Amino acid sequence: MxxxxxxxxxxxxxxxxxxxxxxxxxxxxxxxxxxxxxxxxxxxxxxxxxxxxxxxxxxxxxxxxxxxxxxxxxxxxxxxxxxxxxxxxxxxxxxxxxxxxxxxxxxxxxxxxxxxxxxxxxxxxxxxxxxxxxxxxxxxxxxxxxxxxxxxxxxxxxxxxxxxxQKKISYLSDCFSVFEDFSGGDLHKFLLDSLSGFSGATMAEFLFRAGLENVSEKLTKAQLEKAKSELSYFQTFSTDSQDFAPCIINEKEVYPCRYKSLDKGDNVQTFATMSEAYDAFYTDCDKDIRNKARLKGLATQAKHFRQKVEKNITNDLERLQECEDMEKYRIFGELIVSNIYKIKRGDESLTCLNYYTNEDVTIPLNVQLTPSKNSAAYYAKYNKLKRTKEFVTQKLAADRELLEYALSVESEIAELPYDADIQPIEEELAMLGGGKRVSQKKKVRKEKSEPPYIYQVDGFYIYRGKNNLQNDEITFSLASSNDLWLHLKNEHGAHTVIITEGKQVPDKVLKIAAEITASTKSASCEVDYTQRKNVKRKPNGHPGQVIYVNFKTIVASPDAHEEYLMKH
Incomplete structure (x- = not known):
């Protein structure tokens, strides 16, 4: 571009x-x-x-x-x-x-x-x-x-x-000798390799106007004259030229005039000025590019956060592995006290009967410590590992919960269209410490963030969250206890709610809601559904994390059902 x-x-x-x-x-x-x-x-x-x-x-x-x-x-x-x-x-x-x-x-x-x-x-x-x-x-x-x-x-x-x-000759300079140097082959490629300033489309237009688009041999005198004439046209072209007509052709690029080689009944938008054409073409394009870049950056932040949590879990498991021997140190301390009379000054170990296993065991001793202090050292090591195990066990459970949440955020980002509002997910990551802190300016815009997806099917409203914060909102703020709640079975995904207003939900509406819930999947999958009163927040959980009971399961094919989607 x-x-x-x-x-x-x-x-x-x-x-x-x-x-x-x-x-x-x-x-x-x-x-x-x-x-x-x-x-x-x-x-x-x-x-x-x-x-x-x-x-x-x-x-x-x-x-x-x-x-x-x-x-x-x-x-x-x-x-x-x-x-x-x-x-x-x-x-x-x-x-x-x-x-x-x-x-x-x-x-x-x-x-x-x-x-x-x-x-x-x-x-x-x-x-x-x-x-x-x-x-x-x-x-x-x-x-x-x-x-x-x-x-x-x-x-x-x-x-x-x-x-x-520049290693090429500008077409605005005295460059006609380039045409005389052509000895045969692909003229379009030869000129692009030799001249600067022309895009592929403009070069094709130049050759089309000169009648040279199909030439593959050395140019004749008549062809050179025609090329010289057309080159002069491009060199002297200005906003005062009769052909000046800024346009966008096929939504691909801005051109200063109608290109005869492209203008074959194709989609052509004309403008009064080049600036108007550029503004029309690049404003939306720039927005799309920057949204994609921000979405990619957000995905990278989420990935790094998930990897950080996975590393923490690995460290937790390693620390728990170190705690596996804590009972051994308690027994060592106990056996030293029971056999303290056997220990002499300078002994580097104690061999005695382990009455828990009825086998002899050799216990290393620190010659710098008395027997009682050796026993106390083993008890201290046992108590330290015991406290570590209790702490790390709780931390491991929390880290595993956090990993589930991190995976759900990654799933959210993967499902987002490139032009979606990413502010709520930025806030989620910022709250977790996995992203940049949301600026005060963005917090002011919070009220203007995009609403959830809203569908209307046969008089029933169906809501589907776009992120974990919205999932919490539609499940616990918007939905009533007797409304129907849907979610992918054993997978990360959006919460979907059918507002029943006390009415029986027809099979058609339930089927469509299930298909909307599964719309981010590539194949048919199972969708659980239950009344909202059977859905509870997971204790000490993160936004969007719930537990639910008394549910039924339906197999649904993915379908976004945009025909039912309400425009905001």
Whole structure:
């Protein structure tokens, strides 16, 4: 994902026209790799989003809104220091590559004139945002690239900014000799390997317009002339061109004009400006990418927490194994007292009859201690191991309960759609110490977290929890004692409740509720159901952990039944 130089050139021209002379009023950094400049341009307030996210690198005006952290990151503070109230002089393509440079005219604290540059590198996973002074010395960047990582493109504070070294020839330069060098084969691949600035789709469009899409031999003179003519079209294309028509084709990418090679009655969305097209395409895309990343991060946190609990259980079992010999030490202490008359000064051991087994036993002695102190030492060791066993036995039970809960949280995360509200699960992990502490800002949003799934089937409401906190809520707050409660048999899963309002639940409704309960499984499975009054919280358990009795079991096929799902 990410536009090629052909699209970015049109975008840069458009932004230059819109931003020239604009004043920077506010700067925010809502994401670690995204900046937002709020500017006053031509009597209008606009928001310029600049992102170097690997999945959605871009720069354009946006109408979307994002919350920013209460404490601004260092880069944001630096930009505010130098660029607030500055004026944008121009926006242009830098180094004939997928780099947009924004030039700012600002005032220092001493009211002297100063110039700063923001370089926006739109290069997919190599994208970056670099802030430099008038001498192009880097002041900071979103991604720092030391010498051992990027020998030809070091991005560190104090280093002079130099763009990525291109091994290809830019299509915006004098590059026609490349066509003359073609000796045969795959022309599309040859040109992509030789020229920079064209994506695969744009190169295919160029060849289509030039009538060269099926050429596999050295170009004739007539073909070279046609290629030269079309190349000139792409090199001189601008927002003033007759063909300029920003669009999204097949929901795949933003294009500055209709691509004849793709426009075959396919899905085409047209826009008045490149910014509008980018905003429409990337806003939802960016949200999806970030939600997936957060969900992946949450899954990693849950996994690490589960592994931590498993390690604790392993340690508990090892400590219990050490306690297996505690009775031996009690007997040793007892036998020393019974045979104390046999022990002489300097004896390193005592061999005597163990009257519990009627066999002789040899007991090691500490020659530095008296016989009575040797006995006391064995009793002390016994008592210590006894206390340890009692403590670790309780801890092991608690850790096993915690492991069950950790597995249920992992199961929740695995079942979540990528666009789900993950705040409740973040809160669960934070409460357990397995995740980052939920910020005060997020706690304010708690009331706005997503509701459980709600279905309406033949007049009955069915609720299904999305996480353990919701499972607790619908089971013990929402449901009445005579409502029906459903859960996967002997597996982690969501709680499902049928609100009966005192009515008999038809078999059809029960079957659908069971299928909804099993909707996260890949095959038919057993679902238990019982009245809510038969469900109790597990003593000292975690959210969502219950015990239930007097239940029946039904076999259900997984089915989300979205046709019954109510929209909020």
């Amino acid at each position: 990410g536009s090629d130089l052909f699209a970015l050139s049109a975008l840069a021209e458009e932004l230059n026209y819109a931003l020239k002379g604009a004043r920077v009023d506010k700067i925010q950094q809502p994401e670690v790799d995204e900046l937002r400049f709020f500017v006053r341009a031509s009597g209008q307030n606009k928001c310029l989003v600049v992102s170097c996210n690997a999945g959605a690198p871009r720069i354009h005006f946006t109408t979307s809104k994002k919350q920013s952290p209460k404490v601004a990151p260092n880069l944001c503070m630096l930009l505010r220091k130098y660029l607030l109230n500055s004026v944008i002089e121009d926006v242009k393509i830098h180094n004939l590559d997928r780099i947009l440079s924004i030039k700012f005219n600002a005032k220092t604290e001493m009211k002297d004139d100063a110039t700063f540059y923001l370089f926006v590198e739109i290069m997919n996973r190599y994208s970056n945002i670099v802030f430099a002074d008038e001498n192009l010395v880097i002041l900071d960047a979103v991604k720092h690239l030391p010498l051992d990582v990027a020998r030809d493109h070091v991005v560190l504070r104090g280093v002079k900014y130099s763009p990525v070294v």
